[in-house]
Amino acid sequence: MIPVQGFKGAKVAVLGLGRSGLATARALQAGGAEPLLWDDSPEARAKAEAEGFACTDLTRNGAFEGVACLVTSPGIPHLYPQPNKVIARALEAGIPVDNDIGLFFRSYATPDWDDYETTPRVICVTGSNGKSTTTALIHHILEVAGRPTQMAGNIGKGVLSIDPPQDGEVVVLELSSYQTDLARHLTPDIAVFTNLSPDHLDRHNGMGGYFAAKRRLFAEGGPDRAVIGVDEVEGRYLANQMAEGPQDDRVIRISSGQKLEGFGWSVFARKGFLAEWRKGKQMASIDLRGVAGLPGAHNHQNACAAYAACRSLGIAPRLIEGAFHSFAGLPHRSQLVGERVGVRFINDSKATNVDSAAKALQAFGKIRWIAGGMGKDGGIAALQPFLGSVVKAYLIGHSARDFALQLGDTPHEICETMDRAVARAGEEAEAGEVVLLAPAAASFDQYPNFEKRGEDFTARVRALIG
Known part of the structure; x- marks a missing residue:
């Protein structure tokens, strides 16, 4: 405590x-x-x-x-x-x-730190998608590196429930916009911004308020190092505000898909390879294609963010690469549940909005897609460009019929329940295909939270595959 x-x-x-x-x-x-x-x-x-x-x-x-x-x-x-x-x-x-985040930052440091050889550090991770995976991956890398570390915030324990820090400990916090918006004290040593896409807009009175809540971690917090995803204009704006110029390596720009070579420090992933560049020179490269716990371009962005944060602490690239391969991933986030006769079953119940569902749909080929629940504004119309890999959709929950109207020529079946959707997808799937739960909707019509929805999917898949 x-x-x-x-x-x-x-x-x-x-x-x-x-x-x-x-x-x-x-x-x-x-x-x-x-x-x-x-x-x-x-x-x-x-x-x-x-x-x-x-x-x-x-x-x-x-x-x-x-x-x-x-x-x-x-x-x-x-x-x-x-x-x-x-x-x-x-x-x-x-x-x-x-809120508790503000209380944590005003209370974390104590006079005991004067006797420590290495001052404890705090890494905070925010953004729309990938926060949990990035936070857990940083924590995992630190454990593999032998650094004392704790994980808390919007994942794991509440921030005030963690133990007082040891000498040299690194606390990794996942922070939602709800948490960063109100905290009166925000002083991370390293702050990470993964990406931004529309979410919680009623709570923040629109996209501008949502971004402003995320931005407080950097503007109010004044971190020593800022790791910022620049695949959206908001990230580019934030990086521009935090840096004195393109060569200012206090800001590490990250991307999944863009080549970032003209900056003081950048980390990016293209075609499955992560690259670190500093002052015009490539410092390291990692092949992410065989990392089972981080499938798809969105997870490659998470890998870039975690890599950059850990490099800021002086952890060697080869050690980070080894930790990538031993990272099992998180439940309900591109989680491999099992395989039967060449068909993989993937639980991405955390894909509660269109943007996260789009990332899941891009991560795999030949998809039997289970979607639906309590749909959000606009439904799944924005997913049209990402439906090319969908062999067939199996729709569940309150929004099943509304989603069906937005699928165009994509084959689909209204199943209503998870039980029927898993059974039908399992019956029809062929070797080389993926049965993917990526609902693009909230869970509250049928489940108390996305975790329970993912657990139901997992239980039914395991019963199916034996």
């Missing part, structure tokens, strides 16, 4: 008692603060009270009297589409509003 600093003897309100909320309450208490907890759910309040915490109705008048700060969980809106009523009260009263 990271005890929260700066609130000893003070009352701190905590809104939302999920994983991060309870971890925040424990860390505040450990730092000498008096946490006042609230959640609209009676079950969540009961769980907190069972741990000995006091629950205070933050919706009542006068609830913020004597309160030094309100800490809110990332899933609770603080601005758009409209502030939660508790947060609105805090804003009206002038009470500082923060």
